[in-house]
Amino acid sequence: MAFESLGDKLQGVFKKLRGKGKLNEKDIKDAMREIKLALLEADVNFKVVKEFVNIVSEKALGQEIMESLTPAQQLVKIVNEELTQMIGGEVSRLEFSQKPPTVIMMCGLQGAGKTTATGKLALNLTKKMNKRPLMVACDVYRPAAIKQLEVLGKQIQVPVFSMGADVNPVTIAKEAVAHAIKHGNDPVILDTAGRLHIDEQLMDELANIKAEVNPTEILLVVDAMTGQDAVNVAKSFNDQLDITGVILSKLDGDTRGGAALSVKQVTGKPIKYASVGEKLSDLEQFHPDRMASRILGMGDVLTLIDKAQETIDEKKAQELEEKIRKQQFDLDDFLEQFKQIRKMGSFSQILGMLPGIDKKMLESVDTEENEKKMLHIEAIIQSMTQEERRKPSIIGASRKVRISKGSGTRVQDVNQLLKQFEQMQKMMKQLSGGRQAKMLKRLRKRK
Template sequence: MAFEGLADRLQQTLQKVRGKGKVTEADVKVMMREVRLALLEADVNFKVVKQFIAKVKERAIGQEVLESLTPGQQVVKVVNEELTALMGGEQSKIAVANKPPTVIMMVGLQGAGKTTSTGKLANHLRKKHNRMPLLVAADVYRPAAINQLQTLGKQLGMPVFDLGTDTSPVEIAKRGIEKAKEEHHDYVIIDTAGRLHIDEGLMDELAQIKEITNPDEILLVVDAMTGQDAVNVAQSFHDQLGLSGVVLTKLDGDTRGGAALSIKSVTNTPVKFIGMGEKLDALEPFHPERMASRILGMGDVLSLIEKAQTNVDEKKAKELEEKMRTMSFTFEDFLEQLTQVRSMGPLDEILGMLPGAGQMKQLKNLKVDDKQLNHVEAIIKSMTKGEKLQPETINASRKKRIAKGSGRSVQEVNRLLKQFEDMKKMMKQMSNMQKGKKKGGMGGMKFPFM
């Protein structure tokens, strides 16, 4: 996961001053040395690191911090604010044309995930803004690019405009916009050609497309795995085309995150979206303040809520809540809840959004194996309807049948039954605590699912 190494280093460093009642200038200098090393190891641009350290140091040894009641927490606040500023300060949204359609031009080198990102962005615009974009296949040099975009269009149920490989990309882009106007599309997303490296021919063609389409957005797709190379590519494209934003792909991979932290400072071009997986819904708007909080172990509750609102059925959630309270929660309900939670994304990523998760030993190195969840699902699906509703009826012979049907062992079936029973007991205790609040018992305790 991106930023993992940086997050660990920064959290360990800041933990040393977080609870301090008194922080000296010497403390700040030691801390800044650690922060500097952590950023350089994360492949953040050297000049960016130098400027960042200077800003944090200046603010951290100021009178406002050192003489405050909680200087340690104030230092953490300064680092958080400067980290946020480094990545752009606030979310940079897609510009919308005064008169539709809004034209978005996708550019980038081959292999960065440009065509896939085009499909993901179209899906995002439809889901978040209820719009139906027209995808334009303007990469005529790689026939597979047109086929790939058509396949993505079919998967998403979205129209794709193409004129094959014998028409010039400039003409395709022009006629694509005309088509969008005729069919009243709000957005046109043009998938342009890429190269293995930046060359004059590529830039000339992109400049011509820009001139004839007058795009509202020119988004560069770069692979976060390439580190500082991504920043250099962004600078080259920006110098010649004038980018409006960057889409960083593969930020869910084993990347140190330096590109995300450097691009805005070096190119003055904001990161607008980040790719967090291969699925067509794995494109997220980039929120600098939320990313800074995640890096520093403060969680990202807003993104977690948004994921839940998008993927979890509110009516079903309320029904499950009521069943938990009344102790009528069954394996059928558990399976439904498991499906909804999994639709939000990888569980270790979701847990990482919880405040303080980085400092909790139980969660710190937790890797939730999807295979284990598949095994649980298989066991439950091998039960009869009656067994799901009344697990206490599952005797030894039924356990053998369930184990055989799910391809798992009897021990695993036993373990799941025990865990389910333990979970129901815990729900009962929590439900009693909630009742206790009204009587002044365990007042103030609130649980996320209650």
Template sequence: MAFDNLSEKLQNIFKGLKGKGRLTEADVKTALREVKMALLEADVNFKVVKNFISSVQERAVGQDVLTSLTPGQMVIKIVNEEMVNLLGGSAVELQLMPPSEITLIMMCGLQGAGKTTTTAKLAGKLKSKGRKPLLVACDIYRPAAIDQLKINGEKQGVSVFSMGDKHKPLNIAKAAMEHASKNGYNVVILDTAGRLHVDEAMMEELQEIKSNLNIHQTILVVDAMTGQDAVNVSQNFNDKLGIDGVILTKLDGDTRGGAALSIRAVTGRPILFAGMGEKLSDLEPFYPDRMASRILGMGDILTLIDKAQAQFDEDKAREMERKIKKAEFDYNDFLEQMHQVKKMGGISDILSMLPGMGKQLKDVEIDEGALSRTEAIIYSMTKEERSNPDIINLSRKKRIAAGAGVDISEVNALVKQFDQMKKMMKQMTGMMGKGGKRGRFKLPFGF
């Protein structure tokens, strides 16, 4: 994640604070100087850092903090609260018109920020919420952008309106609105042209669209990996065009991440979504409190729950619980659970959201390919073997290993792991039956 280095530095600073029984004002100021350096190194805007440290210090050196039984924890709590405020305080949703009306959204940003892909991601997100979106290809300067939008729109099951590259973007947008009105679309998303830098011609084109059409939301797509430049771009677009919100892309990349901590404070505009991967499903609502928790190494359990519940089928879960109780859990069920883990982003992604795991995972190589090999082994089994694991003997294992292209030791390891997991799950289900409640969130079995 973008904040891994910052997170590690802050955790080390806080470890020093918690290690002291009593804190003096000098202790707090020394720790905050280190926090200040960590933020600056993460490319957070220096004015933002100055105001942030000032706010924390004002609260942290108060008598009620320094004389408390756990002053270190109190300082960390204050840092967390101020970071949440810095990121915007609370989540801001994309403002949409009622479903009976058409919401017109204009996407803008520099070339390379991931705008066209993000536009398709947003359309998919809105479709899943029950809206009927229409993507509009307004980037007439890059034919590849039109093709990319069409391909991604098809993957998302969302229609794309295009008039090629011979018409003005404004005229394309007007024609798209007419098309949407006649065909029952209630969200129109304009994918406008990007440039390598902010220039007058680009701004004039966007201003022309905005002055001739009733744009409900102007969304800026910003590449988090560009650091301080991302803040400058956001400020430029907001000053010249007026933006309603920001979508940060590539927050899963190896970047210092300071843009996310600066954009809200500098522009006054909220971060609406965060792009956390290359897949079209990798667009998450931006929650300041959850992001602050991840930055401070406290994990992000709520986002993990959201991801799991997006893949959660209550009927399937009930049937799975029944199978486990009766010891009928088989390799088909195991495969289903693996698919859920993949859809949630993989094991690394899941573990990174657990409190305190980020630092522990830093030097640990998680073999995501092991999931694929396990899949191959299960797919090499016959239907009968998958449904009835007890019949898998040595000769069957040899055939399965050959079919999957793995050593028999990997098949043996899977069979052993599966048997142990079945026993453990049956015991856990029994314990939950005594005092547990139905409907409680559970991670996919075995992971």
């Protein structure tokens, strides 16, 4: 995660404070000095840091903290609240025009990940909001930019409007909107050109597109790995185009992450989405409160729940509940659960959203090894007959040898899987009894 180093340092500050009883003024001032240094090292804008430290210090030095029975926890609470405000406060959602189609103009420097972000946003709006977007190739200068967008369009099954590299981008944008009206596409997402640096020609072109199609949203794609440069770029684009929001790309990279913490304060415009991985589905609505919680090591259970709700099929969940109640849970169901978990992301991503997970524990999670094990489990179950999946108790020594050969695994791997399944069955049996079964039913009704 982009804020890993910052998170470690802030959590270290609070760990020291938890070892003390009451906090005196010196304790708080020392802690605030460390927090200030941590933020500056993370490349947060120095003016933003100064304001943040002043507000937190003022609140922390109040009687409420000094006399609290849990002063360290109180300080964490204040830092969490102010960090949330600094990043953006409230969740900022996309605006949609009352008269479709909504035009979303994507802009940013070359190399910021704009075209990929266009594809990710189109997929997000298709899957989560049931929209019918049209992606538009307005970047006629970068070699292969049009082709890249068309490839993305095929991958996510979203149409791409293109007029080639010899047509003025303003004309392309205008024609794309007319095409969308005719074919019922909404929104229209314009993938505009970028440069390696901000120049007059680029800004004039973007201003002309804006004047021609009057976009509802002007989203600036900012590379989270470029540190303070990203903030300067955001300020420049905002001054000249009056952007409506920001998409942070490459937030999963090995970066200090300070840009993300500074953008809202410097531009006054919210971060609307963050790209958290390489997959086209790895675009998340930006929740300032959840991001602050992650940085402070408090986890992000709400995002984990969102992911679970997106990936877990409700009908299959009901069928599974029925099977658990009737004690008919078999290896096919076992395999289905593994597939559902894999859709949610890597083990380290999921663990990182749980509160209280130590960084060392995350480092010890070998994602590649776990992925390999998951593939082995799939291969082993798929090498079984239908009867063996329904009644694993019939799998004797000769069957195990056949299954291991068919799946390219060892006999001990087959034994381990069968043992795990047996343990899960026992747990399911307990769940199907009395109070637990009622709880399951109540939970499903609440959903």
